[in-house]
Amino acid sequence: MFECLKREGVEVIFGFPGGSVLDLYHEMTNHDIRHILVRHEQGAAHMADGYARATGRVGVCLVTSGPGATNTVTGVATAYADSVPMVIITGQVPTAMIGDDAFQEVDIIGITRPCTKHSYLVRDVNDLARVIKEAFYLARTGRPGPVLVDLPKDVQQAQADFRYPRRIDLPGYHPTVEAHMGQIKRAYQFIKKARHPVLYIGGGVVHSGAYDELVRFAEMTRIPVTGTLMGLGSFPATVTDAAGRKEPHPLWLGMLGMHGTFRANMAVSHSDLLIAVGARFDDRVTGKISGFAPKAKIVHIDIDPTSISKNVEVDIPIVGDCKNALEKLIQMVEAEPIEGLDELRAPWAGQIHEWRETYPLAYTQDSDVIKPQFVVDTIYRVSNGDAVITTEVGQNQMWTAQYYLFDRPRRLLTSGGLGTMGYGLPAAIGAQVGMPDRLVVDIAGDGSIQMNIQEVITAVCNCLPVKVAILNNRYLGMVRQWQELFYQKNYCGTCLDASPDFVKLAEAYGAVGLRATKPEEVEPVLREAFSINKPVLMDFVVSPEEGVYPMVPAGKSISEMLLV
Amino acid sequence: MENNKQRYTIGILVQNRPGVLARVVGLLSGRGFNIENITAAETNEPGITRITLVTSGDRRVLSQIVKQINKLVDTLKVFDFSETEFVDREMALIKVRAEEGTRAEVLRIVDIFRAKVVDVSPHFYTLEVTGNDSKIAAVMELLGQIGIVEIARTGKAALARSKKH
Numbered sequence: 001m002f003e004c005l006k007r008e009g010v011e012v013i014f015g016f017p018g019g020s021v022l023d024l025y026h027e028m029t030n031h032d033i034r035h036i037l038v039r040h041e042q043g044a045a046h047m048a049d050g051y052a053r054a055t056g057r058v059g060v061c062l063v064t065s066g067p068g069a070t071n072t073v074t075g076v077a078t079a080y081a082d083s084v085p086m087v088i089i090t091g092q093v094p095t096a097m098i099g100d101d102a103f104q105e106v107d108i109i110g111i112t113r114p115c116t117k118h119s120y121l122v123r124d125v126n127d128l129a130r131v132i133k134e135a136f137y138l139a140r141t142g143r144p145g146p147v148l149v150d151l152p153k154d155v156q157q158a159q160a161d162f163r164y165p166r167r168i169d170l171p172g173y174h175p176t177v178e179a180h181m182g183q184i185k186r187a188y189q190f191i192k193k194a195r196h197p198v199l200y201i202g203g204g205v206v207h208s209g210a211y212d213e214l215v216r217f218a219e220m221t222r223i224p225v226t227g228t229l230m231g232l233g234s235f236p237a238t239v240t241d242a243a244g245r246k247e248p249h250p251l252w253l254g255m256l257g258m259h260g261t262f263r264a265n266m267a268v269s270h271s272d273l274l275i276a277v278g279a280r281f282d283d284r285v286t287g288k289i290s291g292f293a294p295k296a297k298i299v300h301i302d303i304d305p306t307s308i309s310k311n312v313e314v315d316i317p318i319v320g321d322c323k324n325a326l327e328k329l330i331q332m333v334e335a336e337p338i339e340g341l342d343e344l345r346a347p348w349a350g351q352i353h354e355w356r357e358t359y360p361l362a363y364t365q366d367s368d369v370i371k372p373q374f375v376v377d378t379i380y381r382v383s384n385g386d387a388v389i390t391t392e393v394g395q396n397q398m399w400t401a402q403y404y405l406f407d408r409p410r411r412l413l414t415s416g417g418l419g420t421m422g423y424g425l426p427a428a429i430g431a432q433v434g435m436p437d438r439l440v441v442d443i444a445g446d447g448s449i450q451m452n453i454q455e456v457i458t459a460v461c462n463c464l465p466v467k468v469a470i471l472n473n474r475y476l477g478m479v480r481q482w483q484e485l486f487y488q489k490n491y492c493g494t495c496l497d498a499s500p501d502f503v504k505l506a507e508a509y510g511a512v513g514l515r516a517t518k519p520e521e522v523e524p525v526l527r528e529a530f531s532i533n534k535p536v537l538m539d540f541v542v543s544p545e546e547g548v549y550p551m552v553p554a555g556k557s558i559s560e561m562l563l564v
Numbered sequence: 565m566e567n568n569k570q571r572y573t574i575g576i577l578v579q580n581r582p583g584v585l586a587r588v589v590g591l592l593s594g595r596g597f598n599i600e601n602i603t604a605a606e607t608n609e610p611g612i613t614r615i616t617l618v619t620s621g622d623r624r625v626l627s628q629i630v631k632q633i634n635k636l637v638d639t640l641k642v643f644d645f646s647e648t649e650f651v652d653r654e655m656a657l658i659k660v661r662a663e664e665g666t667r668a669e670v671l672r673i674v675d676i677f678r679a680k681v682v683d684v685s686p687h688f689y690t691l692e693v694t695g696n697d698s699k700i701a702a703v704m705e706l707l708g709q710i711g712i713v714e715i716a717r718t719g720k721a722a723l724a725r726s727k728k729h
Contacts (some may be wrong), residue, residue: 109583110586113583113586113587113590114590114594117637118637119583121582121583138637170637171579171640172578172579172636172637172638172639172640173637304635305631305634305635306628306631306632306634306635309627310628
């Protein structure tokens, strides 16, 4: 088993032992592999996920049967929704007892079937090497995703000669990597003619490593770029000028969708050509489908054919790897440059500039009370825009997406598809394991941080100096915002008037706790936290009723934004 | 939504691995599709199974399901028969009341529909009927007037028609 993991380049396992994996844990001490002992198996799954997103490698977690396995399910579903490569190894009761309702037995293959890319129950130790090889191959190729391997105890105890297969034999699995040249040519005909084109990019650009190609293609064709939450960092939000100052990238529109920028949503709504790259037309992006890019021809590049024409009818589907497709598009531009590009793009650039000036993202830090946006803004400044940021889910996540400007991929780790509260802290720990020298900050809410708060001790005892910035508004803020706008301010179940003292809690865990209650304390607290080589919890007491804007109400078109 | 409802027959070649049928069926049940009938058996190639299933629902959702089935690691090929000509057959075993006054009528129906009597007892005949949907429906209607006691149907097997030339 461990020999297989070594062959796959695994350096770390996030796990929690139990009866059905004792044999693996017993054997682990004979191998040079790092084990991070978590405090809850959900944490193990999110850590493997955070490690995978930050490094691009496959994350691995190891848990026991029954409750150990079920505790990972939220983490597995999170990784599945965001296409994160992971291998989850679960213990299982001995093969002879499967189906008998044995102690700590659960059909984890059945439970996770809809939220894994594939899964295996290994009944014969002679299959183990092949299964592990296939599991890693499936997890990282094509549209990546989590693969679960269920290992009964007797299979762990059995002996077999070690033979690691050299070849993969999966006749039903052939992801299309090469984009079809005919479709590329058709798409380019539209690109050449378009007057109001927009690139709409998603997490697929991150997975395929197509950052350079995307930047090159957008700059060659001067097509403005908007990104989904998962796509942030796939296109630089800023450029550094000769004097070393950061300026907004002229082609970057910011995020689109429910909490997207005014200019991004307006640009998409008025576009005549929308080029989707590694994005999947999620409902949080499109709003009301009929109002989404109503005048545009749509080109969709995606490695997963099931994503194409799922929610929105596509004019030119291109199945293939984003990097491959963009390389081919760049060749097209080089072969047949767009004539009169300056004159062609000038009106559109002017219009976008006008939208940018009309309703920029803004907040006013005027009173004595800290604005949550100000905290995110200050984290951005103090970290030089260069930290790995994780978030929880809700307002903290949206303010991060709006006010932390990402210039590189794999710097924002967030649960986009599933929207899992409790993701940020364990994901930050996983990311810190993979990137020991980088500043890793979890931007959290006072609600969601408590969903996996137990993992603070995992950070402490593994000397992983993650920083947690809690935007403490004493509410489940995003749900409260919906109640304010759409449920007659009936704040049922969203008030967190009783929360722990986060500073004392940090200290109890052996971490450092800091608090800021006034705007002028925000920056010193951050600077102090970032200078300490230990995990730090920062409690930012922020204004309780701040909302995330712009906002597109559910069921409306993305051009119908609430701006304040 | 109801107006777009149509009946679809889908053929799927899969590797015969544990759980493969559950994976296919899960893609339909997870989207609220009811399966009207389903058959699965090994083909002439060892280790490869053909699944034929009939379902009805919205075209757009169904095309998503077909793509998802295609995406399963164990799936080798999917045939969406709504886009091609195909032949289909199913077999039904029908136990029917066959008493003094009705036996001759049952046998006439057997003859007309080229069915077979496969079991006989003093009061019942069990018939084997093979055909497409409408033939089985017609037999069932006629025998229903005499008195069907029990029925077991295999569900549909389907193959695309070969090109004529």
